[in-house]
Amino acid sequence: MEVILGLSQMSTSAFLLVSGFFGLLGFMVGVIFHNRQSRVSTLIKEAKMRAVQVKELEKNNAELEKATSALSAKEFELTNANRRLRELENAKSKFVSVTAHQLRTPLAGLKWTFNLLQTGQLGPISTEQKEFVDKGLLSVQKMIKIVNDLLNVNLVEEGDPSIFHFESVDLKTLAEEVKAEFFSQAKSKNISLSIQTPTGFLPPVVADRGKIKMVLENLLDNAIKYTPADGQISVVIDDKKLNTAGASLEISVRDSGIGIVEADKPKIFQKFFRSSQAVSVEPDGSGLGLFIVRDIIERHGGSIWFDSEPGQGTSFFFTLPLRRK
Template sequence: MERYYFFMASPKKQTQSIAKTQAVLAATSQEIPAAAPVVPTPVAPPEKGQSLQEPFSRPEDSPHVPVHQYSGFEFSKIPWGQSLFAKLFGAFLALALLPTIISAVLITAAYQVLLNQYVPEREVEILTSNMQVQFFLIVFFIIILVTFISFVISRGISRPIKLLIMAVQKISDGDLSVHIKINRKDELGNLAHFFNTMVDKLKEIQERNIEISKIKSQFVSVAAHQLRTPLSAVKWTLRLLLDGDVGKMSKEQDDFLERGYQTNERMINLVNDLLDVSRIEEGRFGYNFQEVEIANIIRKAIAEVSIVAAKRNIKINFRQLIPEDLRIVADPERVRTIVINLLDNAVNYSEPGDEVVVTVGEEGDSLKVSIEDNGIGIPDSEFDKVFSRFYRASNAVRLQTDGSGLGLFIVQNIVNRHGGRIWFESKEGQGTSFFFTIPMRREFIKESL
């Protein structure tokens, strides 16, 4: 009997795979941090009385690992009558039984003619009865044999295909630790072999991308830290000059220094965004949850952005639909970051004379905040990229506006950490509305990202 298996790659093979990946990376980087072996996610054994759907094991170098159910598949169930097994089974059964039944009918008829011609009439009835019993038994055993053979053949074809479907479903969910072992030497066996080869290649690529991503994150973190100190020094030096602490400047000199100060400020904001993204990816983006008066925090954030908005002749309208003393559990500094980032985008991508509307209200057990503008909007084809790192809408890039493309990525992570959700509505050329919610009860806050 053929056996089919799912199995996870062993720690030994995974370590070998990572070693290969590091060898490849060594060609492009002089120093790569050693990667720890990837430990396969353990699969819980089935509960008592639960049947095993498919055998599951590890490869040959781990023969002592017990067989468990490989759980987690959620593929759509096909009605039995429409399944490949049922179709094959029905076809084989029909092709085998139809000739058998026709042959039985013809032989019976011919035998009856011979009896009528050569056997005395008084014995015909007895012989006919015996003949019918014998033919019934023969046909009955033929049907059983044909049914069994059809079942075995159909199952041998359909079960490996079903196994491949389940494995592909698992891989589509992002799990590249699944392998298939089919002990056969036909086309299905070859398909399983090349499927496993494909999974190994994908896993090597994934591991390489993870290592490269780690190297990039480390580089960004180190570079940002090294840049922040001199940029801060330049900022305060320029501030001293602008404030006249080292002597009076002419108006022309003040204008040059102000432009330099604003450029330096944008660089500092970019460095801070890069550091925030690095901390988010490393799980070091700290939070300080406490009870806060949320309306006051949002009002202060609006006041900060209003200075820039006033210079561009853009009005920010604040609609407060909650009590002034409403308190929720949140990190005040992170909530301020959310509002400032969303308001900055709304102001930067609006035309002079436009209005930005900030609305704060309640939605069930959550606080709901919306920020609406009448700016350039977001192209429909780019909706799925909005919360990606370094994403900037193509129409925003054409306008040559300032921005790093990191703000919405940071905002989404902060909202998710608070247990809320964020979404948007936009029409290119007509404006964008961003919405986010934050639960007002502590128990809804996520423990970690």
């Protein structure tokens, strides 16, 4: 009986054990199935999102290809437009050059004739006639300067280095020559014109003498033109940069003229630019002088700048290295 009872209890225990095992197994299977179902659901969502992203990417690629194609077409148009502009610019430069050359000969003839009349070599003239001759000669000289500016700006824009002929230049001697050239023009307005140089030896610079003379002529011509009667103009040669790296001389042309207003200062070296003050004082002019001057100085390895106050005058400064870089 006890044996039967024992077996019965063992059977009950075994049944409970088995039931617990299968219950646990069922729970674990449920958990695993739930996790797998959740993972599958997540994967499906991710796949849908990626499908949407792929469509967006394909749409963006199509739009990018369209934009790239349009940009290429625009680039082609711009290239052709730039080519046509260059051709027009070259044609304009050639026309200006040819026209200017053609004008030089008759203008030189007119200047020679006016000089003969002015000096009385063609016979005596009255005071009234001399006034007309003086005005005519002045107009011819202005025209010659404009023609020369047009020719020089063409040379500048071509960028041909062969137009520069470098040699050893004594700046003091050159400044004295230019002063003598403008002495009568300054005297007619009772303007004091002076040259200031350091005492002692002044080393020469390696430069194109003709081009540097042109720079001084342009700056002095502007200074006299825009300085009222009884004013002062000085050409100053400074050796303070001789002992610095890249030894150079600093030259300045200083006047007590009308000055330059603040709004015009950034444009003062632009081609064809003339300030409103300059036009009011001197209507004639090409607006090329300072453009040419800056190019000449920069192609010598120097730099140019200015300091100016309206009604107080203007000082243009430029440097010239002792040796070519």
